[in-house]
Amino acid sequence: MSFDGFDDELWDEHKWEAHLNEVEKKSEQLRKFISSDYKGTVPRWITLLKESLSEDDAFEAFVEEELLLDEAYFPEDDDDWDDEDEFDDEDFLFGSTEDFGDEDDLDSGEEWKSLSEDFALSDYGSLDNLTLFNDARLFAVDILKWSESIPSKKQEASFFEFVSDSLKIAAKLAGGYSFGFEPEYLGANIAYTKKALSFANQSLELMQELKTELLFNKQQYAELNGRLFELRNDIGIYVQTLRDRFYGRID
Secondary structure (H helix, E strand, C coil): CCCCCCCCCCCCHHHHHHHHHHHHHHHHHHHHHHHHCCCCCCCCHHHHHHHCCCHHHHHHHHHHHHHHHEEECCCHHHHHHHCCCCCCECCCCCCCCCCCCCCHHHHCCCCCHHHCCHCCCCCCCCHHHHHHHHHHHHHHHHHHHCCCCCCCCCCCCCHHHHHHHHHHHHHHHHHHHHHHCCCCHHHHHHHHHHHHHHHHHHHHHHHHHHHHCCCCCHHHHHHHHHHHCCCCCHHHHHHHHHHHHHHHHHC
């Protein structure tokens, strides 16, 4: 995929990050527009929880919405979308809505690669097979479940921010993965993944604050904080893996 208005220079993570920051400023206005709360004081994830059948559904809706809001401000080359029905039967984020067919069909084409963890870090892979994303997904869903146990009178700004940031870890990982692993877009993948790392760090800080406010019991805090700490470290390693791939390809 190519974007109109982008120069021919290979963008690194820093150029993509600057562009992404501008995209996020614009998409924030869209977030307020689609919010049921015209003042923008009710976090979107609360609305999605109320509208969804489960925390898993709310998580998927949140991530897909985040990607669509950002995508609205990435200019596209119309030639990439000649076939308007190309993705009619495909859920971009969470896989195809149709079966791949029998094993003979898988062996004869490339579809089998999307089912294999060996190709997760390639343009043939599937986000579902990225272990890091699945860890972030499970953590986000568990945070949503935990959030529903907190009395409304204790739901203050740090609580709302912590839940939102926890969800955005997975959303940014998904955003980066959507750009793939080709050199011209690997910088975007890195920039998004760095955003995920930033939200993980912020979540760790906020979690400590919420601990002092007694919103976690000791067992909850130990388990969730341990998972978040490990997730943060794994994202840091993943950033370096992507960087090594980017600079290894342009040397």
